[in-house]
Amino acid sequence: MTTEAQVAPPLEVRLEPGAEGVIRLVAVAPITLKLSLSMEDVRQEGRLYKVKLRGTQKNLPRDATCRVVISAKSLGEPVQSELGAIPMQINGESCTVDLELDTFASGLFGDGKAQFSVIPDFPFVTPCTVSGLMEFNNPLDVTGATPDKVLLGSLLKLTPVFSQKFKEAKLKLSVFHGGAIESGRASDSLAWSIFEWTLEDDDTKEWRVGCAESGGEYLLTYLDKHQDEYSFDLRLEVVQETDGQEVSYLVWEKKKAVSFPKPKLTSFEVGSGSALAKVENIDPGFRLPLELTLWQYGLHQLDPVVRTLLMNPISRPALAQASSSEYFWELVLPSLGMSQVQLFALLRIPKTLSGTDTYVPVSAVMDYDASKFLTFDDDQLWLEPPPKKGTKQSKQKKTPKDLATAIASQELKDTPTRSPHFGSISTGVRDNNLLVSIKLVGDRGYWKAAEPTFSLYDETGQSELAKLTVKPSEQNPRYLEALVPLEDPNLFGKKVRIRGQVTKPDANLWDELVAAPPAFSVSYEGVPRWLDKPTLRFVDLTDATSYVQVRCQVQHVPNGKNGSTLGFRLYERFVGIEKPILLAQVPFRYDVPKGAGGQCDSQGRLVARITDQEVVRKLKGQGKYMLEACVLDKDGKVLSTEVASSFKELDGSPRRIEGTMVWGSKVSEEFRKKVVIICDLLKIKPDDLMACMAFETGGTFSASKQNNAGGRAYGLIQFTPSGTEGLGKTVDELKVMTEIEQLDYVYKYMARCISKKGPLTTRSDIYMAIICPEAVGQPETYTCYSQAGSPRAYGENKGLDWGKKGYITKADATVPVDKYFQDGQLYRL
Template sequence: MADSAQAAPPPPPPPAPALEVRLEPGSEGVIRLVAVAPITLKLSLSPADVQQEGLKYKVKLRGTQKNLPKDATCRVLIKASSLGEVRDSELGAQPLQISGETCTLDLELDTFASGFFGKGTAHLSVIPDFPFAAPCDVPTPLEFNNPLDVTGANPGKVMLGKLLKLTPVFSDKFEKATLKLSVFHGGAIESGKIADSLAYSIFEWTEEDDDTKEWRVGCAHSGNDYLLTYLDTNKAEYSFDLRLEVIQESEGQEVSYVVWEKPKAVSFPKPKLTSFEIGSGRAIAKVENVDPDFGFPLELTLWQYGIHEFDPIVRTSMMNPISRPVLAEASSSEYFWQLLVPSVTMEKVQIFALLRIPKTLSGTDSYVPVSTVMDYDETKFRTFDDDQLWIEPPAKKGTKKSKQQKTPKDLATAIASQELKDTPTRAPHFGSISTGVRENNLLISIKLVGDSGYWKGAEPVFSLYDEACQTELVKLKTQPSAQNPRLHEALVSLEDPNLLGKKVSIRGQVTHPETHLWGELVAAPPAFSVAYEGVPRLSGLTMRTVELTDATSYMQVRCQTRHVPNGKKGSTLGFRLYEYFVGMSEPVLLSQIPFRYDVSKGAGGQCDSQGRLVARITDQDMVKKLLGQGKYKLEACVLDKEGKVLSSEVRPIFTEFGKSPRRIEGTMVWGEKVPPEFRKKVLAICDLLKIKPDYLMACMAFETGRTFSAKKQNSAGHNAYGLIQFTKSGSEGLGKTVDELKVMTEVEQLDYVYKYMARCIERKGPLRTMSDVYMAIICPEAVGQPETYVCYSRASSPVAYEANKGLDKGKKGFITKDDATAPVDEQYRAGETYRL
């Protein structure tokens, strides 16, 4: 091994470059070099050294240092991570406590300023304020948990109209703070344009007001309507950015801290119209990409079009709206055919539906193109712009862009259903002719379609003719409607003997057929003649059960009304309900049915000569009764004036429903004194009133001297008659006078005994005792009172006392409830019980 070769030593390192300080020629200066010892700082964090006091975190960092002066200070960088966000903050000039090589750093961190929101960690980096000192990254992160968020605010992709429920999550550390969620149109965060002024919707919560708030995606509330918030024709998908902030009040000023920002937190595809057509009695529009829970409002109108004869040569297909625009949900909408009356001047009339975007959705005073709200296949639907739907003068040169220079998407377009195969035109002509009633007058409305300047020159005139269109009866004076100047209205008194209940014709024509339209001669609108039959009548009575989501139901009843005037001399329309009973030829009127009217009624009657009267029975006990056993009769009628309207009789209409009539059995005193039909009816009405038949029979026995006669006059000669001695004041509101009541049969008069008692029960409560039944007749104020209650006294009610002083037992000067009932009780005990 001695002669083995030795390894060559490594070459020496190259010499360090010499440091050289030069002063350039012509320069002067003094350079001082300072030697700085190497600086080291090592700090750590123990969970035991973290204390949370309210909104402050008190933190003590412990460690070692070398070569730092005793008065050294540090900057502290804080990087907090939570809720998907990283928040940077800084504390400056924090004093470092140095004792030899050991040191500590006491920090007080503010929850808001440090961004300690939600559950997360914060990494601390300490930088000594000393030359060439390296940062010290604290290896152990600071953990925090201060719940603060909004659940439901990051759904991702949804459909238009999705209902988001936004619920705040608050820690008690933020009791005086406000949580603010701002919604921006997509792209605002990426572009940096997120000023509050650009937020289209803001939701705010405090600890005191932390209710869940709702947001329909793509919509905002405007009063009771929804307002679309996207309206962009160039995007197949739309998104919204969200920003959550917490706001703290500090020294009288509000300071905002961002909790998180989420670009495109919510997105949805643009709705798409896939079909639109007329079905069986309804127009159906189907729209995709709309949340099933959202009733997407669209505006539907029904139109008619057909050949209009101007002269033997000119034949043009023309169109007219035949219904007012109606708001309906996009999934389906119904409009009833029986309300549509095509113009008689049109041949081969066809009907199509027109769809528009309601003005409420855009928040403007004008319509917007359908394409701004939804996509549709332009090859499947026929579009109309406003120039086609409404004739207006041509735009003046230089004022607006001409129609030819606009694209269809620039115009407020409407879409027609597929039933429209050709393109009708519009020219000046008479539109719809409708009739109604206004303040006891026949209201005739004639729509003038076309340019208002043309109609001013053409001077239309209107008249009423007889049925044969030979004799002019009335020349109509028309004037434009205050709501629509294209609608001319005329009023004719319904008391005119040539009108009510007669068949007449409404005729119209232009005075100057040679009038020009916009400088050009056009075919004059043809004259029209529309038959009018002013016979008041009711029709189409229906009833159905409507089941509600809360397991309750109501009965809806409705009927068509025609030519029933309103005004001071009008009549009250309504419904009556009867029940059939076994052994009775006529049903009993149920007088306590709580009808709730959907169409107003009252002294003015129905407000339209061709409208609907709709009411509901909402009382659940009554609904169960009508859906259970028994047979019933529903009647629509004129409730007052003996069923007449301006001396013209309006026949009531009725329908029957239910199963078999109920059988009423029971006992009653004095039953042998009255015929079977009377006995049956007493049992029936007592069953409905929930009173004992014996009590009512005893009262009628006393009041009629056991005759049970409808004509029986008061024994003292007073103007009181019948089974319960009806008086003028007592019969008010029953629909009959005393003179009318006393000429009825006993069975007929029982209907009004029932109505009288039912009214008392409604006002005073149930009649549980015989004394209460009799008090309903003689002193209703005593119903429900103790037997010692004073009905009348010589001192306080001398007239009533004198009329009934025979009831004063002991001549005390007053009559108690017990006194008054004593003779009735005698009749009760004297009457023989009869069983049915």
């Protein structure tokens, strides 16, 4: 007997009237299945789990199979997988199920627990939920990838989390435009960035949000949409090679995992020698490249009745960086028949940010208030023939933002136009010739028809002195160049005017008559006596380093004539020293090579950089410095009689450097201070330098002390004619100096040796710099001179061969210096 509660519910079969068929009833014994899991029955081998489920059953056939559903939470997200056709081992009422789970296929990532459900492949069987959970711990993730809302250019540090269990696995993080995952377009070919790691290569990688890298440069990855906020979907996969092919398994997908607001241009103006653009919604650690160009505009008197503003670029495009970006220029601004000439700047998005050969609209990168800024497109910026009509949308149907290839700074209130006219006229020096450069603004076909001519006139502009022969520049055919020898009697030492005009004022532009460009007249003073005050600015780079750019504008100075060149020199001021100390070891890297125009370009711009990071840090506030622009001869001597040097004092406080030294009481206080300073710059010990100078001068420290043997060697370190080459002074000039003055050349001599031979770390190295530079850095047993190999030098120094060996070692030569060091202790001050 069974109770009422145990009676199965009745089954009812209904047949529609007229239906025919056969109904067979099969009796199925009630099935029961109970399974449990113990962690003792779980074994992990690499990426595989081997699991045994144990329990009891009733009425299942011996050859029964089952499906197993695995449910878990992987890295906080629910996952489910299924195993099919799993044999069940049935022995009487006992039942076991052996499983083999693939960690990747099952999605068992991170630290969690898995629940099993077993469903026998048999009719009318209720799924069996296995009692007991399988614990798993499989670290496999990328941290730092999902910060939610950030700013453009935010630097995300992506750190992989790996498990040693998966030695052959590779993690791959793919970045897609927001919505790609939801729309099913998240394929590798559409990914903007892909980051990959292995167990051996698990370094933290960096991702600038909104950017991808290509050839070491950033590309913006959001240019194809125009909205207020942009987002990126992320997909993390683990890749495993199986049978020679890579198979990917999803770890997680996150829609709109990273989002950022569109940048906004809030201010753009021309300042004092700079163009400044400010952009909001950019991460402080990111510098968005922008392309800036300086333009001039003014009222062009084409017709007394028609008021026309013409604009003309006067600088090449320069890459700047938002949100605080600036660049400097030195330009000649001729009258060009304009009155009220003013400046404005144009901002464009560099082509490198789009990865194409065309400029993208500014609105594709940033928002701006259209009522505050004027916009330009390419047709307005460049005088090219009108493009052929095609199927593209007409300009009339485009918004100003669609056409905004460039945006003008806030100084520009009215939109100027461009028509053929004489652009910038600049003067410089090339190979001892006056170089006149004339820019022709407009279509080249027009200028060919207009036939411009150029002449040299006297100061009054009344008498023509000479016709100028012009030809297109090799660098830019839109520039015409004329050369006039600087020694020409019509030019040298005089004030003249350079004039230009068109001979065919009725020339047509694209088959239409246009107003002829007004003639121009520019003054030039042919006097080689001018060096502008140098300027200095710091440029911060993206790798946390900096360099210092120094520049000067020059006019008609010798460019390489008789070996003379232009150059910069840096000095430091110290407390207690009247004159600044020349920093002889500071290397300047010039934009123009020494042999290609005297380090000054054809427009008279002298530009150099200081890249030594220690010097850059000092210039940012660790002392007081002075910059000099000067003319130097081939030996580094300043030719101040040709062109006076120009100086710029930098802000800061002079350093105070103090210390005692051997022989200190035998010299003046100013001498002691200067020795301490130059030793600090050379990174050597003052005691060691004083010992060397004491020996060389016999303890007199006299700048005129002659070699005891009567040779041509004088002064604190016994300067010789050969040793002074490149110092800018001869022995005769050095020996009549004061000791304080001669210390400058002791410093310069030692600095030159350090640049060639390396640091002077010992007393013997310092003395070797004086007597045998080849021995600097060598062991003490190094042979400086030998009777057999260098008889003359050996003879001049044979008193240093203490054992009469026939050769002099580095240690031999330093013996008397060491004695002077010991004796000098009595006079330490």
